[in-house]
Amino acid sequence: MALGKRLSRLAKAHWNELLERVESILREEAAETAARQAAAEELQSAMQPQFGVNAPTPPAATPKAETELRRAYRVLGLPEGSDLAAVRRAYRELIGRSDPNRFPEGSPEREKAAQIQQRIEQAYQTLLLHLDHSAQRFRNLSVE
Numbered sequence: 001m002a003l004g005k006r007l008s009r010l011a012k013a014h015w016n017e018l019l020e021r022v023e024s025i026l027r028e029e030a031a032e033t034a035a036r037q038a039a040a041e042e043l044q045s046a047m048q049p050q051f052g053v054n055a056p057t058p059p060a061a062t063p064k065a066e067t068e069l070r071r072a073y074r075v076l077g078l079p080e081g082s083d084l085a086a087v088r089r090a091y092r093e094l095i096g097r098s099d100p101n102r103f104p105e106g107s108p109e110r111e112k113a114a115q116i117q118q119r120i121e122q123a124y125q126t127l128l129l130h131l132d133h134s135a136q137r138f139r140n141l142s143v144e
Contacts, residue, residue: 011102014097015097015098015109015113018094018097018098018116019112019116021077022075022116022119025071025074025075028074029071068126069126069127069130071123072122072123072124072126072127072130073123073127075119075120075123076090076091076094076120076123076124076127077090077094078090083131084128084131084132087124087127087128087131091120091124094120095117095120095121098113098116098117098120099113099117100113100114100117
């Protein structure tokens with residue numbers, strides 16, 4: 001088999017793995033949201049006979065910031081609590097693997113790669129602000 005074909009198959013395999021990872025994260029988020037919604041509705045219906053029609057709405061199970069951190073760690077494929085060096089390594093690897101310039105102009109793969117790269121970038125920025133406190137200071141710095 002020619003080297004070009006081997007490289008092409010290897011690139012497709014890596015691409016499919018990355019795509020599968022992002023899709024599984026989205027499925028998990030949807031299932032988690034549905035379970036949280038069902039639990040809130042169940043609690044609301046259990047409280048109505050006891051406290052009347054205007055029962056208080058239960059608070060969310062987890063704060064939004066914690067959920068964003070979990071999602072960011074999952075997008076980068078890291079265990080929660082990973083250090084800044086591991087986050088940077090994972091970010092560089094995934095950004096290189098999901099480069100849209102590897103695909104022909106106007107192809108659906110290129111659009112999907114751009115979406116994936118945007119999610120990876122967003123996850124990296126979330127973790128960077130959480131782990132590197134100097135990043136927030138430089139972000140707020142304005143040069144005039």
